[in-house]
Amino acid sequence: MNERSDFEDRLRQARTRQGLDKRPEGRGSLPPGPWGIGLRAGVEVVSALVVGIGLGYALDRWLGTWPWLFLVFFVLGSASGVLNVYRLFNPRKTPRAN
């Protein structure tokens, strides 16, 4: 029994090495280390805020409702900034084909 499971282990390792089996984790191979993660999270928050503020400002200019939509979209932008950072660490669960 022991010998058999050992063989299975080695077979799996060999198959993975040859690229026959997909590696279990393909995602999240972004720059490692605290600086990489920190900078990425910062960029995600700021970019969501920029989009939210820009959208709110543009809609206000169009509809003449300054500053109400701006305020609403500012809050929504901050929320999606938090969502982006959450996604960074917990990607969407995807039924990957493996």
Next chain:
Amino acid sequence: MAAEGKTIDALSQFELSPVLGIFGNAVSFSQSNLFMVIAVAIAYFLMKVTADRGELVPGRLQALGEASYGFIAGMVRDQVGDEGKKYFPFVFSIFMFVLLGNLLGMLPYAFTFTSHIMVTLTLAIVVFVVVTGVALAIHGMHFFTYFFPEGAPKWLAPIIIPVEIISYFSRVVSLSVRLFANMVAGHVMLKVFATFVVLLGGLGAVGPFVAAMPLAVNVVLVGFEFLVAFLQAYVFAILTSIYLHDAVHLH
């Protein structure tokens, strides 16, 4: 350019000016455009050499071309899956363009076209439009369920949907700003420390010894910049394929 009037002028390296004489003036063909053309030409010839020769034991150029091909092909296969093969040419073109733009910028007298937000923003918008187009072509109207996760309470929809839409659009900004900011920051640092070398070098007898310190920093920075040049092209390509994965598989 450097240290005129004993001031640090780190940003003039990003200024555009027409090249190629009268022709360049007439159509505003700047050095940025020139280096884009050079980058495309290098990518084209690298691939042509790789594909034409096809020797069993690859030479240097062929090995380089095959390595870059294999790198991106493996990445697309890992991230998007087997159905992602048809998007490989797109990801590969983007990767080579950004990578060559970053690396050409490391040559003396060269211009880094990826250090302009308009260039990176255009690249990001192209990626965004292609990814959205792919998602719409595959899933049709079903694509819009992407903005409302399954199982969330219905009464939260007015909050969740705008937040998801903003999060979706923020991809454009984060993709472009990341590349742009990295390239600008690196080149500004290089220029600042290079100016220190010149300024400190003129301090009489001790000058050359003191100037060795920023020079050493600059040597390290150049190596670091090559890493950043490659890493940012890699990040741009891998995020493109992650977005393609989301588009192909939805959620």
